[in-house]
Amino acid sequence: MRLRDFNDDTWGFALLTELERELLAGLASAADTLGCKKAEHRLYQPPIDNPSEEETSFLDDWEDFVTTGFRQEFADALAVVEADLQNCVPLDGNSDDIPDDEGEHGDKAYFSLQIPKAHAESWYGALNQARLVLATRFDLFDSNGDETVAISWEGERPTVMVDDSSQNPHPVETRINAFLRNQAYGFIQEWLIAQVLSAEL
Amino acid sequence: MASTETLAETQIEDEIDLPWNVLVLNDPVNLMSYVTLILRKLFGFSESKATRLMMEVHQSGRSVVWTGPREKAEFYVQQLQSHQLLSRIEQVDG
Numbered sequence: 466m467r468l469r470d471f472n473d474d475t476w477g478f479a480l481l482t483e484l485e486r487e488l489l490a491g492l493a494s495a496a497d498t499l500g501c502k503k504a505e506h507r508l509y510q511p512p513i514d515n516p517s518e519e520e521t522s523f524l525d526d527w528e529d530f531v532t533t534g535f536r537q538e539f540a541d542a543l544a545v546v547e548a549d550l551q552n553c554v555p556l557d558g559n560s561d562d563i564p565d566d567e568g569e570h571g572d573k574a575y576f577s578l579q580i581p582k583a584h585a586e587s588w589y590g591a592l593n594q595a596r597l598v599l600a601t602r603f604d605l606f607d608s609n610g611d612e613t614v615a616i617s618w619e620g621e622r623p624t625v626m627v628d629d630s631s632q633n634p635h636p637v638e639t640r641i642n643a644f645l646r647n648q649a650y651g652f653i654q655e656w657l658i659a660q661v662l663s664a665e666l
Numbered sequence: 667m668a669s670t671e672t673l674a675e676t677q678i679e680d681e682i683d684l685p686w687n688v689l690v691l692n693d694p695v696n697l698m699s700y701v702t703l704i705l706r707k708l709f710g711f712s713e714s715k716a717t718r719l720m721m722e723v724h725q726s727g728r729s730v731v732w733t734g735p736r737e738k739a740e741f742y743v744q745q746l747q748s749h750q751l752l753s754r755i756e757q758v759d760g
Contacts, residue, residue: 507693512743513755531744538748593696593750600695610694651697658699666706 466649467562468656476661477579480562481553486576488649490550493543495595495646504601508594509535539594545587553578585661592650592657603643604633614644684758686739688732691752692723704749705731708742733758 467480481489498504509532516524556563556575563575580588600606607613613628625644627637635643690701698720705716709732722729732742739755746753 508750510747510752511754512740512747531747535748589700590750593700597695597750606694610692612694647695654697655699658697658703662703666703 466652468653468660470660471579474582475579476582476585476657477577479577480556480564481576481578483574483576485649486550486553488646489546491646492546492591492595492650495650496539496543496591496598498598501598501602504598507597507601508539539590542587542590543594545584546591549578549580549584549588552580582661585657589654589657589662592654596647596650596654599643599647603635603640605640605644605647612644614640616648684760685733686736687730687756687758688739688742688746689728689754689756690719690723690731690746691754692727693752696751698724700749701751704746704751708745708749 466478466482466485468476469479470476471479478485498508511524512527512531513520513524553576556577560575560577562577605612605614607628613633615626615628616623617626618624625641627640629637633640690705701720701723702713702716705711705719706713709716711719719729719731732739736755736757743753743755
């Protein structure tokens, strides 16, 4: 994956592998809260904790108007991303962006994708939805906010560490997969903040 | 009797008039740089003030980022939640 600030109007991915393209195509499913009340509650939060009875009408209005608005807003962000992904184009084999050390993987497919900067907030929001839902659904953090899956560097080789002290119902492989997706999406978010979104202030 | 009613009315009015805090709560997913960015964008804070509040969220679990009338506090919480930050309103203790 290689991210690039192409010009005044576009940013995007100068280089994407097929796997990375699939990772991005999986954003909408990762962001889906279906069957996970915790994730639903995280995305669509109450505005007030421990409400008194007098707040009932306010909370009903919040649910009807504000939460409904958020659902539409978040769905719109995912739709923008899905539409942008349709513009992925295969990279010419002679592109300078293809790594020189590709060697034996010469038949590997690479893609590039240019995205309007006007869509950067939608991308950030969609990536964030996915990370929030993945983290909540697969309990990637414990109640103290500490990671339950983490990468540890011993020497030059990374090792994925999985905390099994909690009674996490998900298979270890599924949790590692969710963790790695979470990391990849977070990497794109960091880049977007530094290169695109901060510039708008 | 009349004075008791007046006192009760005054207490209710005081409660109504108490300002509301807008809280941002810590969560392990939202990036620190993003929290700072959103605080700058929504409240017009300087980078140093937004960073200080973000660090308070990170270290103490919560930060009061704005205090004022209820209606405006609701608006800010709506804005913060639309950016997927954990946020609540809370009335200032009388």
